[in-house]
Amino acid sequence: MVQKINHQFFPGTTTFYQKKLSRIECGDCSLRLKKAEVLALQKIFGLEDAVVTPVLMCLEESPAQDEPQEAAAKPPVVSPQIRLSEAGQLSLNMQSPYSELTGYCGEYHSLFVSTDSNEKRLVEGLFSIGKDPSDPNLCRAHMTLYNEKHKEIKWYSGPFFINRHYRTWHCILIGHEKQEVCMLTASHFNATLRPNQFNMVLALTTSSGVQKKPVVHRLLLSRRPFSKRDQKLIQAQLMLNTDSICISEDALSALEETTNQRLQNAKSKMARSEYQAVLTAIGIIRQMGQKRTYYTINESMIYGADTIAADKRLRALALSTIRACTDTVYYNKVSQTVLEICTNILEKGKRL
Numbered sequence: 001m002v003q004k005i006n007h008q009f010f011p012g013t014t015t016f017y018q019k020k021l022s023r024i025e026c027g028d029c030s031l032r033l034k035k036a037e038v039l040a041l042q043k044i045f046g047l048e049d050a051v052v053t054p055v056l057m058c059l060e061e062s063p064a065q066d067e068p069q070e071a072a073a074k075p076p077v078v079s080p081q082i083r084l085s086e087a088g089q090l091s092l093n094m095q096s097p098y099s100e101l102t103g104y105c106g107e108y109h110s111l112f113v114s115t116d117s118n119e120k121r122l123v124e125g126l127f128s129i130g131k132d133p134s135d136p137n138l139c140r141a142h143m144t145l146y147n148e149k150h151k152e153i154k155w156y157s158g159p160f161f162i163n164r165h166y167r168t169w170h171c172i173l174i175g176h177e178k179q180e181v182c183m184l185t186a187s188h189f190n191a192t193l194r195p196n197q198f199n200m201v202l203a204l205t206t207s208s209g210v211q212k213k214p215v216v217h218r219l220l221l222s223r224r225p226f227s228k229r230d231q232k233l234i235q236a237q238l239m240l241n242t243d244s245i246c247i248s249e250d251a252l253s254a255l256e257e258t259t260n261q262r263l264q265n266a267k268s269k270m271a272r273s274e275y276q277a278v279l280t281a282i283g284i285i286r287q288m289g290q291k292r293t294y295y296t297i298n299e300s301m302i303y304g305a306d307t308i309a310a311d312k313r314l315r316a317l318a319l320s321t322i323r324a325c326t327d328t329v330y331y332n333k334v335s336q337t338v339l340e341i342c343t344n345i346l347e348k349g350k351r352l
Contacts, residue, residue, distance in 0.1 A: 036133050082159055082172055084138075089165040094131060094139050100162055101139045103191045104129045104169070108198070108221040110143065111231065113238050115217060116209035121148065122231055122238075127221055129160050141171045143182075156180075162188050180206050184219065187334065198222040198346055200237070200334045216240075218334070222346055233345045240332040247285070248294065256282050299323075 033041075041047065086092040094101050110125040125145040132138040139161060145154040156173035163170065171184040182205035189196055199221050207215040218238045226234065256279065263275040302308060302319050309315050 034133075082174070084159055084161060089163050091162040091164055092139060092159070093137050095137050100164075100188070100190045101129075101160070103195045104139075104160070106130075106195060106223070108223055109225050110219055110221050111226055111234060111238070112203065112217055112219040113235065115205070115207040115215045117207075118209060122235060124150070124226070132159075141173065141184075143173055156182060182206075186221075187339075195223070197224075198342060200338055200342060202332075202334060216332075220342065224346060230345055234342065237338055237342055237345075241338070242329055242332065243335060243337070244327075245285070246294070246327070249291075252282060252285065 084090065084092055091100060093099060106129065108127040108129075110127045112123055114121050114123050123145060125143055127141065127143045129139065129141050132140040138159065141158060141160040143154075143156040144152050145156075147153045155176040157176070158171060158173040160171045161169065167188045168185055169188045173182040173184065174180075175182070182203060184201050184203050186199045186201040189199070191197075201219040201221060202216060203219045204214070204216050207213045218240065220234060220238065259275050259278045259282070263272060263279065266272045266275060299319055302322070303312075303315050305315065308318060
């Protein structure tokens with residue numbers, strides 16, 4: 001019943017969930033419903049106007065508020081205070097016969113690396129796109145994040161729209177509890193034969209962990225769930241890579257040794273083909289790569305060293321001068337190569 005109501009009246013969202021319906025059935029007077037929810041229930045259960053009208057009148061007098069006791073359960077989709085108007089190159093109207101938004105509707109599995117510096121784990125989530133419950137002409141996205149035990153821990157929602165000129169889509173998500181803001185952007189593909197299947201997204205948000213700081217990271221969306229093997233291969237594409245590969249001699253040698261051991265123990269032709277491909281790639285790196293010596297050091301060892309200079313301004317100058325000579329890039333783009341690699345992992349996931 002829950003899926004039926006959400007699918008028919010609030011597609012791509014989780015406005016209704018089982019605990020909420022149970023509270024309605026038990027006549028919980030403390031539960032506050034929105035007008036759209038009441039009207040949806042009326043149509044599903046064929047309620048008379050005489051029953052529904054008094055409820056709607058009460059809602060007008062006392063607007064629904066989120067209840068503290070609902071914090072531990074999955075909250076309904078709350079409309080964030082962000083309103084966009086379709087003008088120029090922005091596409092927001094889902095009802096338009098030429099709308100390219102409909103190809104995105106539905107659910108996606110999401111995957112990104114935790115932004116907590118002390119916890120380098122993959123974070124899974126569920127991302128859904130559908131009609132805005134408050135205005136069916138508009139498009140809304142909703143994201144749920146899970147912890148290691150796959151328990152829901154965070155919920156976000158916000159408008160989803162396309163910029164036709166730049167061929168990009170954007171989403172502004174607002175957290176339900178702390179109202180943290182997360183902005184997503186990705187290349188726009190106008191799928192004609194079937195709905196969009198996946199995309200690599202750039203996210204600008206606030207880091208998790210004790211210290212909250214602005215952070216940018218990659219996030220992958222896929223219609224199909226991620227297998228453990230998918231996650232292992234995709235994790236490398238979630239790094240802020242450039243088109244250059246920089247790997248230390250120690251790391252390259254360790255990889256070569258590990259791969260050789262796995263090749264010797266491989267029992268199937270498919271596994272041997274995979275390990276051999278890695279060894280061949282390592283050979284190309286050794287043959288064609290430019291070997292250089294790199295130094296790595298935490299910047300705090302320079303900026304915080306009184307032995308360099310007592311004046312922090314001088315230490316800042318020294319650090320900035322050194323950084324200007326490094327290979328660090330100013331920005332990162334999601335290239336076509338990244339998309340092709342993810343396509344091979346997700347859509348051609350069968351072992352060679």
